[in-house]
Amino acid sequence: MISLHQLVLGYQGRAVTPPLTGHIAQGSMTAVIGANGTGKSTLLKTLLKLQPPVSGQVTFTDGRPPRIAWLPQLAEMERQFPATVYEVVCMGAWPARSLFSGLNRQHRLQIADAIERVGLSAMSKQPIEMLSGGQFQRMLFARLLVQNAPLVLLDEPFTGVDSQTSDFLMTLICQMHQAGQTVMAVLHDNERVSQYFPQVLLLTQDHFHWGATAEVLPHYSHSCTELAL
Numbered sequence: 001m002i003s004l005h006q007l008v009l010g011y012q013g014r015a016v017t018p019p020l021t022g023h024i025a026q027g028s029m030t031a032v033i034g035a036n037g038t039g040k041s042t043l044l045k046t047l048l049k050l051q052p053p054v055s056g057q058v059t060f061t062d063g064r065p066p067r068i069a070w071l072p073q074l075a076e077m078e079r080q081f082p083a084t085v086y087e088v089v090c091m092g093a094w095p096a097r098s099l100f101s102g103l104n105r106q107h108r109l110q111i112a113d114a115i116e117r118v119g120l121s122a123m124s125k126q127p128i129e130m131l132s133g134g135q136f137q138r139m140l141f142a143r144l145l146v147q148n149a150p151l152v153l154l155d156e157p158f159t160g161v162d163s164q165t166s167d168f169l170m171t172l173i174c175q176m177h178q179a180g181q182t183v184m185a186v187l188h189d190n191e192r193v194s195q196y197f198p199q200v201l202l203l204t205q206d207h208f209h210w211g212a213t214a215e216v217l218p219h220y221s222h223s224c225t226e227l228a229l
């Protein structure tokens, strides 16, 4: 689906990663792990074209970028935005609509179904500023479900969320993957990574390891030991 060729990530010409080379296969499910500041969020932003790379290239198997659904870090979200749960979830339908057309019946059914799947039907008309952290994240997942994009990028989807909701959201991620969507998620929970994610991209300041989870995870504890020394 997407190949990285000697891709150096960074800001204003300053590299924050080593050159990354690898392939995100269609239908794969990859956890991006590593210590703070190793460029995990920057990778997602670069794939989204929100941030240009310092050098290197990103190429696409069918010649053009896939449609991407993105869950930013909770800290980057505007929690006071004057909108209801329903209105935020509706935004997921934008790519399928023309600029001036409204929501058709199918869109409305998809939106109601997504809100129900995340357990927020009773709160559909609530302003989003009234939601708890877990409810807010459920709402953003409903928007991802409506987007139904071939590539789903998740930046720390379980931050600020209780363990029960995290398990529920993990189930939704697995369902997206089983439905054929390609998933890439930045995570800090290695237990969950080893339980659910077949592929791992581990970023460190100087190296990266990309491959099967069982092969890559042991490098993580090694890189943490190096950091501590």
Ligand SMILES: Nc1ncnc2c1ncn2[C@@H]1O[C@H](COP(=O)(O)OP(=O)(O)OP(=O)(O)O)[C@@H](O)[C@H]1O
Pocket (backbone or CB within 6 Å): 011, 016, 034, 035, 036, 037, 038, 039, 040, 041, 042, 043
């Ligand atoms: N807008 C920016 N301008 C300049 N430097 C930035 C910017 N955003 C992030 N950085 C720097 O780039 C590096 C990588 O940041 P990034 O947010 O990608 O790390 P991360 O691996 O996602 O970290 P964390 O686990 O803490 O979320 C850090 O040193 C950070 O300070």
